[in-house]
Amino acid sequence: xxxxxxxxxxxxxxxxVVLTRREIIAxxxxxxxxxxxxxxxxxxxxxxxxxxxxxxxxxALAVLVVAAAEAAVGLALVVSxxxxxxxxxxxxxxxxxx
Amino acid sequence: MTLFASNPWLAVAVxxxxxxxxxxxxxxxxxxxxxFAVLAPVTAGMVGIAGWNxxxxxxxTSWLSQAGTSIETGIAVxxxxxxxxxxxxxxxxxxxxxxxxxxxxxxxxxxYFALLAIFTAAMCLLVMSTSLVTLFxxxxxxxxxxxxxxxxxxRKASAASAAMKAFLTTRVGDVxxxxxxxxxxxxxxxxxxxxxxxxxxxxxxxxxxxAALLLFMGAAGKSAQFPLHIWLPDAMEGPTPVSALIHAAxxxxxxxxxxxxxxxxxxxxxxxxxxxxxxxxxxxxxAATVACVxxxxxxxxAYSTISQLGFMFAALGAGAWGxxxxxxxxxxxxxxxxxxxxxSVIHGxxxxxxxxxxxxxxxxxxTAATWIVGAVALAGIPPLSGFFSKDAVxxxxxxxxxxxxxxxxAASLLTAFYAFRVTSLVFFGKxxxxxVAHESxxxxxxxxxxxxVLAATLGFMGDPIMTALGLEPEILSFAVAGVSVMxxxxxxxxxxxxxxxxxxxxxxxxxxxxxxxxxxxxGWGVDALVQRVFIAPVIRFAGALYVWLDRLIIDRAxxxxxxxxxxxxxxxxxxxxxxxxxxxxxxxxxxxxxxGIVLWIGR
Numbered sequence: 001x002x003x004x005x006x007x008x009x010x011x012x013x014x015x016x017v018v019l020t021r022r023e024i025i026a027x028x029x030x031x032x033x034x035x036x037x038x039x040x041x042x043x044x045x046x047x048x049x050x051x052x053x054x055x056x057x058x059x060a061l062a063v064l065v066v067a068a069a070e071a072a073v074g075l076a077l078v079v080s081x082x083x084x085x086x087x088x089x090x091x092x093x094x095x096x097x098x
Numbered sequence: 099m100t101l102f103a104s105n106p107w108l109a110v111a112v113x114x115x116x117x118x119x120x121x122x123x124x125x126x127x128x129x130x131x132x133x134f135a136v137l138a139p140v141t142a143g144m145v146g147i148a149g150w151n152x153x154x155x156x157x158x159t160s161w162l163s164q165a166g167t168s169i170e171t172g173i174a175v176x177x178x179x180x181x182x183x184x185x186x187x188x189x190x191x192x193x194x195x196x197x198x199x200x201x202x203x204x205x206x207x208x209x210y211f212a213l214l215a216i217f218t219a220a221m222c223l224l225v226m227s228t229s230l231v232t233l234f235x236x237x238x239x240x241x242x243x244x245x246x247x248x249x250x251x252x253r254k255a256s257a258a259s260a261a262m263k264a265f266l267t268t269r270v271g272d273v274x275x276x277x278x279x280x281x282x283x284x285x286x287x288x289x290x291x292x293x294x295x296x297x298x299x300x301x302x303x304x305x306x307x308x309a310a311l312l313l314f315m316g317a318a319g320k321s322a323q324f325p326l327h328i329w330l331p332d333a334m335e336g337p338t339p340v341s342a343l344i345h346a347a348x349x350x351x352x353x354x355x356x357x358x359x360x361x362x363x364x365x366x367x368x369x370x371x372x373x374x375x376x377x378x379x380x381x382x383x384x385a386a387t388v389a390c391v392x393x394x395x396x397x398x399x400a401y402s403t404i405s406q407l408g409f410m411f412a413a414l415g416a417g418a419w420g421x422x423x424x425x426x427x428x429x430x431x432x433x434x435x436x437x438x439x440x441x442s443v444i445h446g447x448x449x450x451x452x453x454x455x456x457x458x459x460x461x462x463x464x465t466a467a468t469w470i471v472g473a474v475a476l477a478g479i480p481p482l483s484g485f486f487s488k489d490a491v492x493x494x495x496x497x498x499x500x501x502x503x504x505x506x507x508a509a510s511l512l513t514a515f516y517a518f519r520v521t522s523l524v525f526f527g528k529x530x531x532x533x534v535a536h537e538s539x540x541x542x543x544x545x546x547x548x549x550x551v552l553a554a555t556l557g558f559m560g561d562p563i564m565t566a567l568g569l570e571p572e573i574l575s576f577a578v579a580g581v582s583v584m585x586x587x588x589x590x591x592x593x594x595x596x597x598x599x600x601x602x603x604x605x606x607x608x609x610x611x612x613x614x615x616x617x618x619x620x621g622w623g624v625d626a627l628v629q630r631v632f633i634a635p636v637i638r639f640a641g642a643l644y645v646w647l648d649r650l651i652i653d654r655a656x657x658x659x660x661x662x663x664x665x666x667x668x669x670x671x672x673x674x675x676x677x678x679x680x681x682x683x684x685x686x687x688x689x690x691x692x693x694g695i696v697l698w699i700g701r
Contacts, residue, residue: 015686018682018686019679019682019683019686022679027682
């Protein structure tokens with residue numbers, strides 16, 4: 001139960017950060033928090049269901065690795081954007097529209 | 099010969115192969131390919147000759163087999179199909195040879211000869227089938243070839259619409275035939291002809307009558323019997339050799355063949371035979387009267403064909419299917435001779451209007467001599483072929499219904515009259531045309547001579563034909579023969595007397611009875627009636643459908659989908675502002691709504 005509360009809290013904080021902050025790096029950090037909360041939920045539910053710890057551990061680890069890779073790509077994008085056009089806030093990025 | 103006797107499928111396969119080669123070779127090999135095309139009908143004729151007395155059983159195969167049922171298809175050559183194969187083979191060979199001369203100046207000769215070969219294949223399939231399914235496939239394929247060849251000069255609007263008329267009119271009959279097939283399938287559980295004919299005597303009277311009448315509907319469409327005859331006069335828009343092959347000798351006779359093939363079904367129903375007898379008799383007299391006033395040489399022959407097919411159907415209705423087949427054979431010879439002769443005349447005189455011809459015998463001696471043989475055979479004067487077969491028909495009809503026989507005697511009188519009306523107008527008297535006629539080349543006159551010999555002598559083939567069909571030979575009935583010869587001579591003499599001095603007397607006569615003349619010229623107004631009763635309402639109905647259904651509902655629906663998408667697209671495009679935080683909030687709101695729905699449902 002504690003794990004579920006923790007998971008919801010972390011997800012809520014992540015969502016709040018994504019929706020309220022204007023800096024791209026902060027938004028990226030919020031997304032990472034949401035991803036982390038999903039990982040917590042995965043492990044928590046697996047242990048409720050009585051799954052093999054080793055298997056779940058390796059799946060969670062794989063998620064962490066993917067999250068790290070994703071964070072690296074995301075940060076690289078932000079850095080190169082900032083270098084090119086000196087922009088690091090979302091309201092400055094208006095090209096992505098229909 | 100044994101090759102053909104044991105492999106009857108060659109009669110279908112070789113023409114298909116020939117058609118492919120001719121079509122692919124196209125313009126490049128045209129000098130050779132048109133002679134190569136002769137191979138197709140020759141094979142058909144050889145299979146027929148080899149199968150005349152053959153005892154080879156049917157070659158069959160299962161088709162579309164699933165869940166314990168299958169359609170047994172196969173081909174076999176028996177007496178009936180051997181006769182048809184020989185008729186098809188001989189006439190088609192003559193027509194192909196004739197066409198080499200007749201179509202010499204045409205651009206699309208390759209298409210023409212390929213279609214003739216395909217037609218031969220389809221006709222062979224039709225007559226050799228042991229199953230009604232493959233028979234029906236052949237039946238439709240000859241119809242399709244007829245459509246393509248009537249509309250051969252498709253840039254001419256009248257040819258294109260004549261082709262469509264032929265196709266649609268025969269379709270009316272074919273729907274009936276398909277229903278008949280379904281009924282027979284339901285009643286006997288099989289579409290194998292042998293099974294159906296075996297089970298026919300045990301059918302309930304109502305079923306047998308309905309099945310026979312539905313089959314007759316198909317036959318009447320194909321063989322141009324009243325009231326489905328209206329397509330045949332228009333079919334003359336096609337090249338003349340095609341009229342000789344398809345619309346005189348073979349395809350239009352397929353209806354007679356079908357009834358002969360399915361004879362036990364008709365034998366089981368007195369009522370259906372009476373209908374066939376009277377439709378045939380009426381068609382014979384009706385078409386003969388119309389033929390007497392037509393001025394287009396091919397139209398005369400077309401109505402004459404309808405009338406002669408009426409004779410055959412009258413014989414079928416009287417129960418004498420052997421006599422009908424005999425008349426089919428002799429008619430194939432003399433009518434294809436007359437058609438090819440008219441082709442030669444048209445080729446030489448450059449017109450189809452008999453009022454613009456005259457005195458052609460001097461310029462076209464071979465055509466004139468062979469034409470006269472054909473006309474005498476058509477009129478039924480002994481000892482030419484038409485006399486014997488018409489005698490067999492008249493004797494059998496007299497036996498069944500004296501009233502119908504007397505109508506047919508009147509039709510024979512008119513037959514002799516119109517045959518010699520055309521003969522004297524075209525070949526004798528003073529020339530009324532503007533062009534100087536010339537005799538046709540050898541490739542056109544040679545088939546005329548061969549067919550003239552056949553038309554003169556086939557009458558003596560009556561006994562072998564009856565034997566091949568497994569029937570008793572007809573005995574010439576002298577009373578009937580005497581009356582029919584008298585009637586024929588009367589018609590012949592009155593035509594010669596009326597037209598010996600050209601058109602003067604006849605036009606005075608037609609002015610005095612102008613109402614009657616107009617009625618006959620328009621084919622008793624059947625065409626106009628069909629136009630008013632069927633075609634005009636259908637066109638009005640289609641026009642209404644176009645306005646109400648097409649424009650108002652279907653078009654609106656399609657256009658509505660288009661404008662709706664555009665509207666939604668414009669609305670949605672406004673949401674794509676490019677502000678990433680708005681996207682994120684919308685995604686979050688969407689997620690929460692989705693979660694709410696999931697929780698609500700999973701409560």
